[in-house]
Amino acid sequence: xxxxxxxxxxxxxLFIVFVASISAIAGTIFSLIHGVSAVFSFLYLLPIICVVYxxxxxAVLFALGISIIYIGLVYALGAFDxxxxxxxxxxxxxxxxxxxxxxxxxxxxxxxxxxIRHIMENTLEGIFCFDPGTWYIRRVNDxxxxxxxxxxxxxxxxxxxxxxxxxxxxQRFIGEVKLRKTGxxxxxxFRQKNGGLLRFVLSPLYVTKxxxxxxxxxxxxxxxxxxEIRQTLEDLERQVRERTAHLERMNxxxxxxxxxxxxxxxxxxxxxxxxxxxxKDGKQS
Numbered sequence: 454x455x456x457x458x459x460x461x462x463x464x465x466x467l468f469i470v471f472v473a474s475i476s477a478i479a480g481t482i483f484s485l486i487h488g489v490s491a492v493f494s495f496l497y498l499l500p501i502i503c504v505v506y507x508x509x510x511x512a513v514l515f516a517l518g519i520s521i522i523y524i525g526l527v528y529a530l531g532a533f534d535x536x537x538x539x540x541x542x543x544x545x546x547x548x549x550x551x552x553x554x555x556x557x558x559x560x561x562x563x564x565x566x567x568x569i570r571h572i573m574e575n576t577l578e579g580i581f582c583f584d585p586g587t588w589y590i591r592r593v594n595d596x597x598x599x600x601x602x603x604x605x606x607x608x609x610x611x612x613x614x615x616x617x618x619x620x621x622x623x624q625r626f627i628g629e630v631k632l633r634k635t636g637x638x639x640x641x642x643f644r645q646k647n648g649g650l651l652r653f654v655l656s657p658l659y660v661t662k663x664x665x666x667x668x669x670x671x672x673x674x675x676x677x678x679x680x681e682i683r684q685t686l687e688d689l690e691r692q693v694r695e696r697t698a699h700l701e702r703m704n705x706x707x708x709x710x711x712x713x714x715x716x717x718x719x720x721x722x723x724x725x726x727x728x729x730x731x732x733k734d735g736k737q738s
Contacts, residue, residue, distance in 0.1 A: 474519060477493075480493045481493040482530065485526060485527070485530035490537050494523075494544045498548075500515075500519060501552055502555070504552075505555045505556050506559070509560050512552045512556035513553055515552070517549060523548070524541050524542065579596045579653075579670070580592065580593060580596075580597055580669065581597050581653075583613050583664075585630075585665050588612060588613045588614070589610065590610065590611055590615075592666075593609060600669075600671050601643060601646060601651070602646040603646050616643050618642075619642060630660055638655075640672065641653060652671075652672040653669050654669070654672060
């Protein structure tokens, strides 16, 4: 289903570009044949803008190609009118400049979107992105949406107040972000879909005029994690104490065994010495 809708969308884009281009070319031919020279140049703006919007990486090549067709038609059908040729040459430069500038801007936006998408898809934390001008949610990742008991579709495009009801906290957060951009750590309650409250810690990752992208940490999860770490450390400490006590007992048992062995050896040596002394005394007698 998703692939089918993508194919339909791609075909629709190609169809729009094709129709706009054919309309511009047909309008040029009709205008030149009937001696109308004031309108047809504007017809080329639409296909160029469409290609910049749909395929910004190919906009310059497309503008160059359709501009060559445009100026070729002027030379072929314009009866070599010097004024018309001069005007068409100026429009040729305008078309190329428009494509270069607008495609550069569009490619920058695409890179920004790709960077944001990479952050949202690869971070282990929650992500919350909103427009500080309109206070509408632009993006959230699955983890943040699950904490709030919503789906992403339910949150994206809706007002921030749906999940962040404290307007004063919002203004304080934006004030700190404007002052420092990054390095802000701000704690505030967020409301779940069922009416419950969670305390989130927000830290801005990427800030522009129309967007604040924040990492979100659930304080409750952080406390659980801290408790798990504390429990793990206590278990390790207990195991170390038990192991140390076991080694001390083994050491004491080994020391006692050594002492006993030395006592037995001393007893045996004393007995042998006594026997040797008696034997010598008997021989001397």
